[in-house]
Structure formats: C-alpha cells, structure tokens
Amino acid sequence: MSDRELSKAGFETRAIHAGYEPDPTTGAVIPPIYATSTYAQDGVGGLRNGYEYSRSANPTRTALEETVAALEGGSHGFAFASGLAAEDTLVRATCTPGDHVVLPDDAYGGTFRLFDKVEQAWGIAHSSAPGSDPEAVRAAIRPGETKLVWVETPTNPLLNIGDLAALAAVAHEAGALLVVDNTFATSYLQQPLALGADVVVHSTTKYAGGHSDVVGGALVVDDADLAERIGFHQNSIGAVAGPFDAWLVLRGLKTLGLRMERHCDNAEAVVAFLQDHPAVSQVIYPGLPEHPGHEVAGRQMSRFGGMVSFRVAGGEQQALDVCAGTQVFTLGESLGGVESLIEHPGRMTHASVAGTDLEVPADLVRLSVGIETAEDLLADLDRALGGA
Structure with missing residues (x-):
C-alpha cells in the first residue's frame, strides 16, 4: 500500500502494514532485528539510507517509530528505552531552567517523581491541578513560564478523565504545549492529536507491547519543528529503544x-x-x-x-x-x-x-x-x- 492509501486505512490495517514493506530480497513480511551498532558507509559521509550508528537510527526502531506515528495520526514517532526516558527527553527538548509545567493532581507516581526529584533539581518548576477541570488547569498556569500542560486520561490509578479539546485550548491560549499520556487509553481507543494535543506519550511497556516482556516508551508529534527538537535530544541523550525491544513492541502493536x-x-x-x-x-x-x-x-x-x-x-x-x-x-x-x-x-x-x-x-x-x-x-x- 502507498503511504497515502495506508493513512486512510483502518487501525488494524495500519498496525500490521505501517512502517515496513516486505523485504525486497527475501520477501520477509516481518522486520528483522537489526542487531548492529554501526553501518558501512558508501564513502566518507556517504550514509546508506541515513544509517550510520544505531543510537542515531536503527531500521528496526525506524519501523516501530513509523508505526507508532501512523497509529496516533502523527507524522513523527520516537521510540525510547522506557516511558520515563521518553518523558525526560521531551522535557529537555521543550523546557529550560526557569520554566514551569502543570501536572495532573493524580499523576502516575513515576512521572511525579521525575518532575519532583529530577527536573526540579534542573530548574523546572511544577505544580498540580486536576486534569478533569480545565479552569483549574488554567488557574495553575504561570503566564510566560508554563511551557507544558501535562495530562493523563484516564489517570493512574483513579481513572479521572480530562477533556482534551478543552485542555488544548487552555494550553494554547497560554502559549504552552499540551502533552497527553495515552498509555491507559492506547491509540486504539483515543486519538489525542486529533483533539488538539501537541505531544502523545506512551509507555510501550504496557498495552502497546502487551505481553509483559519489554520495557519501552514513545513520543508522537505532528509538528516538524517540535519533531526536530525531540529528534536532536533523542540522539544527544541516547535513551533509545534497542532493536530487540523495538521488535517486541512492533509485534505487540499488530494485535493491539x-x-x-x-x-x-x-x-x-x-x-x-x-x-x-x-x-x-x-x-x-x-x-x-x-x-x-x-x-x-x-x-x-x-x-x-x-x-x-x-x-x-x-x-x-x-x-x-x-x-x-x-x-x-x-x-x-x-x-x-x-x-x-x-x-x-x-x-x-x-x-x-x-x-x-x-x-x-x-x-x-x-x-x-x-x-x-x-x-x-x-x-x-x-x-x-x-x-x-
């Protein structure tokens, strides 16, 4: 299928066919695990299909990143070693010391710990507001300082629901990005980018992988400039998904x-x-x-x-x-x-x-x-x- 045809296909079709065409040499219908750290170059600086070193890019990871993006309706996907690695990379790509983030008041404990113990020490302030109340989120925003409005919906573990369209309007009014942790709902049940979100976060350890045999994370965006910043930080920080982990998540997504x-x-x-x-x-x-x-x-x-x-x-x-x-x-x-x-x-x-x-x-x-x-x-x- 062409990319255009695939973009119009149903979820299950995209889950199976996005990100990879059958191998032209062998006809293999499943992406191989490219267990390599480096790639032969066609002359100095002559990269073969953009691959030079597997921290920067790996074909198995590329297949996963393209599939995750296709399932969320985004144009750019990024795969990480864990959900928290994805979150930390996102913060580094979008915030600098002195900035502020609004978190849900029942955020996942690991996310709260990341902001409270790691990002705060780096100079990123945070405050909490119920993600189910857009007006409370608006009140928690610090004009000129808030760069991210973070929401989980449903939340973990109280299963509160945030109105994504309303929260997107609140965040954008303040010049902030709306970040949606879509782990609980999954891309099958909910499409945050279509509702106005700027970034979708997944712990692919969970439903995306689906078999309790892999740890991973992902980000999906639909803005080229934001994608460039995330891609730079993904490569610079290096907390990327390994090829076997990427392959396991790809396998899981096919039956999501x-x-x-x-x-x-x-x-x-x-x-x-x-x-x-x-x-x-x-x-x-x-x-x-x-x-x-x-x-x-x-x-x-x-x-x-x-x-x-x-x-x-x-x-x-x-x-x-x-x-x-x-x-x-x-x-x-x-x-x-x-x-x-x-x-x-x-x-x-x-x-x-x-x-x-x-x-x-x-x-x-x-x-x-x-x-x-x-x-x-x-x-x-x-x-x-x-x-x-």
Whole structure:
C-alpha cells in the first residue's frame, strides 16, 4: 500500500502494514532485528539510507517509530528505552531552567517523581491541578513560564478523565504545549492529536507491547519543528529503544486492536461483578454513568479501557488481603499485558507520592484486566473478596 492509501486505512490495517514493506530480497513480511551498532558507509559521509550508528537510527526502531506515528495520526514517532526516558527527553527538548509545567493532581507516581526529584533539581518548576477541570488547569498556569500542560486520561490509578479539546485550548491560549499520556487509553481507543494535543506519550511497556516482556516508551508529534527538537535530544541523550525491544513492541502493536476489545469486554464484566459485591464500597471506571468523566470519555474514547479501580469497605488491610488473595490475577506492578494484574497503589506504584497532595486512598485496589476467560476472573475476585 502507498503511504497515502495506508493513512486512510483502518487501525488494524495500519498496525500490521505501517512502517515496513516486505523485504525486497527475501520477501520477509516481518522486520528483522537489526542487531548492529554501526553501518558501512558508501564513502566518507556517504550514509546508506541515513544509517550510520544505531543510537542515531536503527531500521528496526525506524519501523516501530513509523508505526507508532501512523497509529496516533502523527507524522513523527520516537521510540525510547522506557516511558520515563521518553518523558525526560521531551522535557529537555521543550523546557529550560526557569520554566514551569502543570501536572495532573493524580499523576502516575513515576512521572511525579521525575518532575519532583529530577527536573526540579534542573530548574523546572511544577505544580498540580486536576486534569478533569480545565479552569483549574488554567488557574495553575504561570503566564510566560508554563511551557507544558501535562495530562493523563484516564489517570493512574483513579481513572479521572480530562477533556482534551478543552485542555488544548487552555494550553494554547497560554502559549504552552499540551502533552497527553495515552498509555491507559492506547491509540486504539483515543486519538489525542486529533483533539488538539501537541505531544502523545506512551509507555510501550504496557498495552502497546502487551505481553509483559519489554520495557519501552514513545513520543508522537505532528509538528516538524517540535519533531526536530525531540529528534536532536533523542540522539544527544541516547535513551533509545534497542532493536530487540523495538521488535517486541512492533509485534505487540499488530494485535493491539484485537486485544483491546477483549480487555474492554473483560473489564466491563469485572465492573458489573464488583458493583454488586458487598465488600466493595466504590467501583471506579469511566464506563459507569455515575463516573464524573463518563460523558467526556464517551466523546473522546471509542470504549472505556481495561483498567478498573475499586475501594473496599474494610479499609487498607482488606485491600492488602484482596491483593494477596487472588490466584488468576497476579500481584504485580505494571499493566496492559495479556495477563490480569492486581496491585495496591498506595504501597506499590504510587508509594513515591505518599504524604503529598497526590497520595491515593489506602483502601484502593487497581486491576489491569487481562484477556483470560472472564468467568475465571470473576471467580478469582469473589474468592479474594471473601465470597467463597
């Protein structure tokens, strides 16, 4: 398919065909793992298709970067060694000491730690505002200083929803860029660039890879000048995705659409079960009509995702007991793999924000609902909640 034809194709078609044409010599339909650090040159400075050194570019990574960009509807993609490496590179490419960033008030703990302990020491200030409230974000902006408005939607782990079109308007009014962490929603369920965002961030460790066997990150933009700055910093800092890691994420992306449908189906079944369970005091899921972000999520997401959080009636100890009591759900950090995971955010993924304004409830349990048989997941939760 031509690039123009591919740009008009459906998501699953782009996921399979973007970024790579079958090898003209062998006909291989899957990109090879180019395990090389350097490339023969056609004379001094005569690069072969732009490749000279694999920190600067590698064909396997190029295939991933083009695929990620195609799936987000952007023109430029960048693959990194981790999601946090992507975030740090973005900050260095867009901010200088004295600048300011607005973060969501329930940001992922790793993102908060990056800004609070690393970027702040470099001279980048930050403040927090609920990403679900554009007016609160506007109030948190410092005129002339704020360079980035950062939003996660849904957020981790409270699954709050930000109105991306409204937030883009607020950020652009102040001369700032809107950065959207699209890890939870994925490019299959949500397209932030089409809603006005300037940068999309992914931890490709999660749904993009999808099999809990790789760590990676990505940025996607649709502005050539911004892409040039990011590309320069990606090469200069060097926290790039290795060829095998890039290949694993590419493999995962080919089935992202199929997997997300099953993740969503199973999550909806889990939510319905938890809502009727006497040990559960609150179920948090954007697909529920009572969720405060339900209407916005319905407008900007095609479905409501595979992440579910809930609070238990028995407080923190019961939450810990539930996390320790499952057999199909694996107790572990991360998310977005084919297997279901359960965790206690307050003691695990969000321990770094304990004692701050971003601290999460102690009775909160977070689920990454996998693609197992739904009935097995429900029986497992029922046992852990004391129903068996």
